[in-house]
Amino acid sequence: MTDDVPPLVLDIDGTLTDSDGRLDPRVFRYLPTWEAPVVLATGKAFPYPVSLSHYLGIGKNVIAENGGVVLADGTVSYQGDTDRAAAAAAEFVERGGDLGWPAFDDANEWRRTEIAANRSADEELLRTVAAEYGLEVVDTGYAYHVKTPGVEKGAGLTSVAETLGLDPEAFVAVGDSVNDVSTFRAAGRSYAVANADAPARAAADIVVERTYFDGTAAVLDSLVSE
Structure with missing residues (x-):
């Protein structure tokens, strides 16, 4: 410097x-x-x-x-619980949610510590499921990020x-x-x-x-x- x-x-x-x-x-x-x-x-x-x-x-x-x-x-x-985020995303989809990405999901293909959902996704359901898994959802204006608090x-x-x-x-x-x-x-x-x-x-x-x-x-x- x-x-x-x-x-x-x-x-x-x-x-x-x-x-x-x-x-x-x-x-x-x-x-x-x-x-x-x-x-x-x-x-x-x-x-x-x-x-x-x-x-x-x-x-x-x-x-x-x-x-x-x-x-x-x-x-x-x-940092962050990848497995828990993936499990929450799977639960979200199982309950009728859609992460909102095309067949090739480049938003999550290489993601290591969280899951991202398109902002077209059902935010209320996503937040409900995330909370059940002890996770938070952050809306960055570009995507919803399901991530470990802190x-x-x-x-x-x-x-x-x-x-x-x-x-x-x-x-x-x-x-x-x-x-x-x-x-x-x-x-x-x-x-x-x-x-x-x-x-x-x-x-x-x-x-x-x-x-x-x-x-x-x-x-x-x-x-x-x-």
Whole structure:
């Protein structure tokens, strides 16, 4: 890390993307040249942020599945009860629920610590079944995540920071969803892009004026100019 810019912890969907969910190409200009660690923190399954880190040419420091999987400095750790989440999902389907994904379920194919359901799924039934299994459901605005309580991105950031020999409060966080709230609390400074949901906006130190990666780019530009 240099004294010029802080380490970053960045959400992906809604933060590094455009309004159609596509990765903003400017990410390839900003992140590979960032002169401090960059941590990608997402609700997506583990391979997604690892692959993105690879193609960006940055260190593979990632928090996936809402904190369920953490990779830092070549060390992987898993949190959450995968079997219980899978059992709850099966029970949900048995009671007439539908996870809402196509035949090839890429949302869950590589997921290791939780189960994700499309937001078209029966939320009330999903929450009922999850509670019976001692699990919680988090609506990120992109999917319903059936997960172990207490497993959060913020705990993942604390773990990554420790592995990298950094203080979590040295990090600047940018995100857009309720699952970023714990990250905002763990990091030293936090920004919500303008498209963020109400919990993220309330938890962030600053809500930027611009949406999606336009907002994130504005934050990164401001950090460079400090």
